Amino acid sequence: MRQLFIEDIPGSLRAGVTEDGVLSEFYISSGFSGDLSCSGAGLRRGSVYAGKITRVIPGLAAFLDIGDIRAAYLEPGKNGFPPQVTPGNVIPALAERERLGSKGARLSSDPVITGRYLVLRPGSRENRISPRITREHRNLITEIAHRVVDNHVHKSLGHFTVRTMTQEIPEGLLEKTLRKEADRLYGLWLDIRESFRNDKKIRCLYEAPGPIECLVRDSSFDTIIVSGARAFSAMSDIIDRYFTEELRPELRLFGEDNRELLFDHYGFEKEIRQIFQRQYRLPSGGELVFDEAEALTAVDVNSGSQVTGSSDEEKAFLVNREAALALPVQIRLRGLGGIIAVDFLNMRSSSRRREILSLLRDGLKSDPLVSRVTEFSELGLLEISRMRVRKSQLAEHSQECPRxxxxxxxxxxxxxxxxxxxxxxxxxxxxxGYQQVLLGDAEHMKLFRGSGQEFISKVAAALGITVTAREMTGESREHWGIITGEKMV
Known part of the structure; x- marks a missing residue:
């Protein structure tokens, strides 16, 4: 059973997905936007921008000004850049990946508009069918998709990629459902094209849905439970946008008296707090330790001190097995992407290594983002590469420690x-010839007037200066500092 929970209170909007009662995805936002975007203002993946090309490095990248704080970039295709990619030109471009760390957003010069069942590819001349659609559904879906486009008044705008989700539509509703979505996507592209033709200044031409709306668009839920009348109304509109009446998920309103938080009621808080912790405790007493860098996350599997087992090999296997089951969930909850290097406990048995590998790969099958798991290396390391489209939870919702x-x-x-x-x-x-004033917060003043006082006095005497200590007033990100005072007599 798959459920979506949305908790909306003034100043905070959170969403969580459970699969058979286990929290598997989490989104959080602060503010009063009320649009279920959970991403705030700023560049968003899937949006279409009018971008001005500022620089082209042949064979490497073209850089565009799309109004973001960092220049976005295009990568060349097999035949290099298209003719319109010339410095000074303004072109419509799709944000394929949001800005990450020091890297600007990655763009595509071939915008697409994504729906639940169809992806419109403007300018394309043929439909494509997802390879994941099974043989029993493939012929019928292909036939109906062709019929929808061939009979459409706007077919000259482009064709579609038919998404895997389409095979869940009952046969009798296929044409009606695809036609409704084709109408909506063609209409969106007409508006984008017209806006770009009328005014080619740098701006966002089409703002893609936020993470929560994308979650509803790209997933199937048995139930969606929402707290707050505002979020309930917004979710009702989202469901109307993507579903026919026959295929709508059940939508429920929680806590009309507003006396209890939705996530408190369902007991999600403990799991959410763990997302932002470096250590994740395993049932056996072992733990996963996460260390995030800009392009790589290192995960260390530790045995801890409360592990049972008849031998070191048995203990290692027990902890590794728990780690392989927990990792796919933690990766999704923490929003980790790029390269994830996992250092499992050493096991000599090749059959047990294969079992750990199998558990990890099976756990990642339900992940909507593409990932790949390598074999164990000679040093016992295993690599997971996962599509990275936005910052991790920790990077998104934390800031650098000023100390x-x-x-x-x-x-x-x-x-x-x-x-x-x-x-x-x-x-x-x-x-x-001037006095120096040593400033410190309350914590550092204990050092300056305590164990460190003698050291500071000796330094001052050796330098031939006068140093006085004074507590900082007001707020500061620094914990201590030195300012120059009056001239010494």
Whole structure:
């Protein structure tokens, strides 16, 4: 059973997906947008932009200004760039991937508009059928898709890719459902094309649906449970957009008295908090340790101290098995993408390695994003490459620690005092004959007036300067600093 839960209260919007009662996907947003976008303002995957080409590097990339804080880029095709990709030109382009870290958004010069059952490819001359559609449905779906396009007044605009979801439509509803979606997608593209022709300034021509709407569009749910009348009305409109009356999922309103949070009621909070923790505890007492970098995530499987088993090999297999079952869920919940390197506990048995590999691959089959799992390396490492379309949950909803600068650690006392000594030396050279004022927050003032006081006094005496300590006032991201005071008499 697959369910979608949407919790909407003033200033917070959250959504979670459960599969047979287990939380498998999670989205969060702050603010008062009320559009179920869960992504706030900014560039979004699937949107179409009018972008001005600023620079072209043959064989490598073309850079475009689409109004984002970083230049977006196009990659060349097999035959290089199309003729319209010339510096100074403004072209419509599709955002294939959102801005990630220091990299701008990746674009495509061939925009597409995605629906639940069809993907419109403007300018294409033939329909394509998803290879995942089974043989028993394929012929009928192909025939009806051709008929829908051939008889459509706007068929000159382009053809469609028929998505796998189409095979879930009952035979008697196929033509009606596909025709409704074809009408909507053709209408969207007509509006985009007309807007671009009338005004070629840099801007967003078409804003793609947010993650929650895409979730409803691209998935099948038995039930959608929504708290809040505003979100209930918005979800009702989304369902009307993508479903005929016969295929609508059940939509329920939770907590009309607004006395309890939806996620509290269903007990999701503990699982959600774990998404943002570095360690994830396994039932046996082992743990997964996640360390995210910009292009790679390292996952270390640790045995912990409460593992049962008759031998080291048996203990390792038990923890690895739990890790292989938990990893696919954690990868989806945490929104991890790119390369994920997993260091499992060492196992000598090749049959057990194959079993771990099989469990991991089976667990990732339900993932809507494309992923690939390699064999174990000679060093016992295993790599998962997963399509990355946006930031991970941690990257999206955290900020760099002002003290450790993203390193995940803070300087110790010796490091802090050494930094102070060096800064005092610099200031003595820049401002000879002046007093220096050492500022610190409440925590650092304990150091400056306690165990570090003697050290600071010795440094001041050696440099021939006067140093006074003063507590910071107001808010600051820095925990200590030095300012130059009055001239010494």
């Amino acid at each position: 450790c600068r993203g390193r995940g650690s803070v300087p110790n006392t010796d490091m802090i005092l050494g930094d102070i000594a060096r800064e005092l030396f610099r200031r003595r050279a820049a401002h000879p």
